[in-house]
Structure formats: C-alpha cells, structure tokens
Amino acid sequence: MRTLAKPAPPKPETKTTAPSRTPSIAAWALATRLSIAIPSVSPRCLRQRSPPPPWASTALAGGPPMLACRYGGRRGGRSVDGVLGRDGDRPNEARGVSARSRSGDGRGRTRRGRARHREKRQRAHDLHATHPHGAAGGAGLARRVAGEKLMADRDDPFGANDPPARRGSLVIVGTGIRTVGQMTTEAVAWIKRADTVLYLVGDPIAEGAIRSLNPEGARSLADTYVADKDRTDAYGGMVDRILACLRAGDLTCAAFYGHPGVFVSPAHEAIRRARAEGFEARMLPGISAEDCLFADLGVDPGIHGCQSFEATDFVLNRRSVDTSSAVVLWQIGIFGFATHKQGSYALPAMSLLVEKLERIYGPAHAMYLYDAAVLPGCESIIRQIVAADLMSEPLSIAYTLYVPPSRVADPDMDAYNRMVALNAAYKESGEE
Structure with missing residues (x-):
C-alpha cells in the first residue's frame, strides 16, 4: 500500500515582508479613494507606514500650506489624501484606527469613515445607472477622471492653473x-x-x-x-x-x-x-425722454439743431441760447430744488425761469410741456403754453419743456461760397 507523504507544515507568516516596489502617493490615493486594484502594488503596502515626503528635510518643509495639501495634508479642514490622515504622514494605525475599520463591512468605522463609505457607494451606483456601458464603463470613467486629476496635481503642484477667484x-x-x-x-x-x-x-x-x-x-x-x-x-x-x-x-x-x-x-x-x-x-x-419727445412732437433735431439744459442750471449759470435752434429744458417740475420730496413740488422760484424765457423769446412764443407715456396703452401729455403759464400749470417731476426755434438761422454766405469753391477744386484735381 502506498503511503502518502505528510504535507509540509505551513511557513509562519512574517510581518517584515515588504513589497518589491513602494507605491507612489498617487497610487495610494487612487486605490484608496476609488477602490481600484493596481496590479503592481500589493494591498499590504497600503497598511505600511508611508515614507516622509521628499521635501520633508528641505526648506520646503516650512513652505506654503499648499505643499502640504498636495502631499496628504489638510485643505479646508479635511484630509486630501485617502491614506494619510489628520497627522500628516502618520498612518491610521498610529492614531488607533484598525485595519478593520477601513474594511468594506462598515463595522468599527468612525463617523467620517462611514460617511465616506456611503459617498463612495453612491458614486458607484450613479456611475452604474448613468453610464451607457454599465458598471464597467462607469469604473473606467472614474479611473480616467481620477487619473487626469492626479496628473494635473503632479504637473501643477503650486496650483498656478487653478481657476481665478471670482471678480466683480x-x-x-x-x-x-x-x-x-x-x-x-x-x-x-x-x-x-x-x-x-x-x-x-x-x-x-x-x-x-x-x-x-x-x-x-x-x-x-x-x-x-x-x-x-x-x-x-x-x-x-x-x-x-x-x-x-x-x-x-x-x-x-x-x-x-x-x-x-x-x-x-x-x-x-x-x-x-x-x-x-x-x-x-x-x-x-x-x-430717454428726449427720444420719446422727438417721436411724439415730430421733431428732427438734425434740421435746426437742439440744445439741452437742466432747467435750474439754465438759469443759475447764465446759459446762452441760439434762438434759431430748439431748446429742451429737463426737470422743469423740480426747478430750484435740490432736495427730494414725495409728490409734486411747490415752485416759488419759477418766476426766475419765466423772466429769462420771456427775455429771450418774448411773452407770446409757443412752447410745449411734455410728459412721455410710462404705461402701455396710455398717451403722452403734450400741452402748448407760453412762458407765463408755467406759474400756474400743475407740473410733475417728469415734465420736460420743449422750446421751438424763434427765428431762422443766419446763413454765412462767405463760408458757403468758399465751400463750393473748395469742392469744385477737389473734383477738378481728379483725386476722387
């Protein structure tokens, strides 16, 4: 009868086994945050104490906080790296968190760990539900997105290409x-x-x-x-x-x-x-109100010209007027007032404006009070008056006064003859 050889006793597990290749921080982050298996990295590596950052013994160790954030520090109060914890490069075991608390069964987790686990499962569910190729396509999309982010962090460690702050x-x-x-x-x-x-x-x-x-x-x-x-x-x-x-x-x-x-x-x-x-x-x-005035009164400012003044400024600053051109006086309904008032204004100084208008145009010159229509279906207010009527007319703050020309412009015949001669000479020169 054949005798069976006794099986060799199992070799005791040693705790000093180290992987042949130390994973990079990018690999740790990718494997931990997305639970993606990386063939060249042993899972046991993730439980090893992480090596100090390459700049730990240099002047960069005391550099800007952005460096620490890029290598597993904290940004905005939470850990950026999925492996490195609250204490820089100190592993989770050193803070009393067992490997079981990081496992998939969810038991023994901290509150933050449970929240991350739920978030990760929800992302996986969303990718499976929305990606046209199902879970496999969703996982591939996650790998591509994570890889692009890690490459961007590696190529731009100081955040120079981050979106600029919003500017007003x-x-x-x-x-x-x-x-x-x-x-x-x-x-x-x-x-x-x-x-x-x-x-x-x-x-x-x-x-x-x-x-x-x-x-x-x-x-x-x-x-x-x-x-x-x-x-x-x-x-x-x-x-x-x-x-x-x-x-x-x-x-x-x-x-x-x-x-x-x-x-x-x-x-x-x-x-x-x-x-x-x-x-x-x-x-x-x-x-503007002037645009509405031109349309409602049928006035073309290109024919006679048009001068615009604020009514109070027109009196106080001795504005000169060409009476062959039209005049528009704005804010006639608040003449002489610099303060705000609800409703209509009493205008005790209106006599000053009446005096100046009568001095320039005479007492019988026709003028027009104008108030543009504000509401749909309403008509603009147009009232023909003379200067003295301003003392008794009820005026709102929206009224504008239009004063038509009182005379025909005086043509400059010398300028006209010279213009004709210059144009004729230019035409004869053949430079057209």
Missing part, C-alpha cells in the same frame, strides 16, 4: 421710459445674467418686469431717497451700494429708467469709481 464687474443699462416695449434685448439679457440687479424705476410695472427677469438678485435703490434730504446724498448711497456688490465679486447690473447716461449722475460716478478700483465697467444705451 459692472454693466449699467436703461429700461426706457415705457419699460414694457422699450427695454432693449441687450438690457434684458444682462439683467437675467447678473448676480445682483440694482434698479431705480418710476412705476410698478417696470419694477415687476425687472423682478420677473431676475427674482433672486433684484434689489431696489428707491430706499436711498429720504424726504427733504439732498438728492446728492441719495446718489452717493446708490454708488456705494453698487461698489459694494462689485467688491463682493458679483456680476452687477444697475438698471435706471430712461437712458442710464442722461441725467443719471450716479451711473457715471459708479463707472468712474469702479474702473479706478480695477473693475470692468460699461454702460449700455437706453431710450
């Missing part, structure tokens, strides 16, 4: 006089895109339109006005709020009724200060 910028737009229908497509697009929209409009329909375009970011500037306080104080408050949004990194859109550059001093001041602080800032055109 400013766009100032006009909503037109009748917002529904006159707000430009470009203004609508910027209001929708902005992080914060600061607006100042004159009617609830315009306010509702802006809020519907950007419900979360729309903020009114109307509360900067205080009754019986200087309007320049309110303008300064508007500028300060616009600049505060820029400094917070917001793409800021400031929307003003009419044209944002016509009698809107805070718009110009906000752009000036924003550019002085290094922010990008620009203004987009809108439809």
